[in-house]
Amino acid sequence: MTSQDRGSTFAALNRRYARTLDGRIIRYDWPSHVVIRYDVIMTSAQRLADFVARYGRGRGARSSKETMLLRLIADRVQKLLDLWQKTIEHGPRFIGIDEELGSGVLTHQVDIDICDTLDTLTALEDAAEDMGIPGYARILMKRFTSEPCSCRSCAPPPHFLAWLLQCAHKCHPKLSPDVFERIFGELREDAAGT
Numbered sequence: 724m725t726s727q728d729r730g731s732t733f734a735a736l737n738r739r740y741a742r743t744l745d746g747r748i749i750r751y752d753w754p755s756h757v758v759i760r761y762d763v764i765m766t767s768a769q770r771l772a773d774f775v776a777r778y779g780r781g782r783g784a785r786s787s788k789e790t791m792l793l794r795l796i797a798d799r800v801q802k803l804l805d806l807w808q809k810t811i812e813h814g815p816r817f818i819g820i821d822e823e824l825g826s827g828v829l830t831h832q833v834d835i836d837i838c839d840t841l842d843t844l845t846a847l848e849d850a851a852e853d854m855g856i857p858g859y860a861r862i863l864m865k866r867f868t869s870e871p872c873s874c875r876s877c878a879p880p881p882h883f884l885a886w887l888l889q890c891a892h893k894c895h896p897k898l899s900p901d902v903f904e905r906i907f908g909e910l911r912e913d914a915a916g917t
Contacts, residue, residue, distance in 0.1 A: 734827035735887060737910045738879075740838040742829070746810035751841050755865040761807055767862050768800045774858065789856050796851060799844040800862055806837045828887055830894040835906055842905070884914040 735741040738753040749759040775793045810833055841863070848861050891907045898906075 732827070734829045736829040736834045736838055737887060737891075737907055738884075738913060739909070740829075740834065740841065742810065742834070742837075744827070746807070749807075749837070749841075751838075751863070752845065752865065757863045757865055759863065761804075761811065764800070764804060764807070764862065768797075768804055771797050771800055771862065778856075778858070789851075789854060792847065792851055792854065793856065793859070796844065796847045796862070799840055799847060803837065803840045803844065806833055806840060809833050810837070828890040830890060832895075835895065835898070835902070838906055839902070881914065884910060888914045 732744050733741040733748075733750060734744055740749070740751055742749045747761045751757045751759060771793075775790075775797050778793055779790050810831075813833075845863055848863060851859050852861065888907065888910050891903070891910065895903065895907075
């Protein structure tokens with residue numbers, strides 16, 4: 724596999740998290756297709772840190788709840804970058820490539836940690852959006868379409884979903900039941916056809 728292939732072939736953990744084999748691009752939040760590039764998130768993290776610092780200094784009538792939420796978001800973004808750096812440094816960790824889909828299955832704990840961090844970051848950003856924090860811009864921008872997406876990520880064949888679930892059970896037997904359900908529960912339901 725060439726370095727170009729590693730930069731364009733995605734391996735999946737579940738339906739909402741996949742990354743390129745070179746680790747530089749993550750596709751998250753099925754079916755919204757939030758495409759996240761490592762270099763862009765690094766720049767966004769710096770802008771966010773500057774915004775949080777300015778926001779905290781100019782609090783005035785702004786609530787400490789807003790400031791705390793912004794700090795939590797900045798912390799999650801930094802954790803995301805720290806975890807993400809590990810995938811880039813250590814190279815691809817995946818099982819096989821499904822020739823029909825051109826996708827592999829992610830098998831490492833760091834991918835579970837990244838997915839969990841992205842889930843938390845999304846919830847925090849939703850809360851910031853609900854609060855209407857002036858000047859705050861989301862890090863994870865969702866894309867919406869009027870028609871349901873039918874790409875291989877959004878509409879994979881049932882055998883691929885079953886394969887993802889089998890790999891999850893095989894590769895993560897020591898994961899706590901709560902974390903397993905949070906990361907793979909939706910996949911179990913999809914593989915069962917519910």
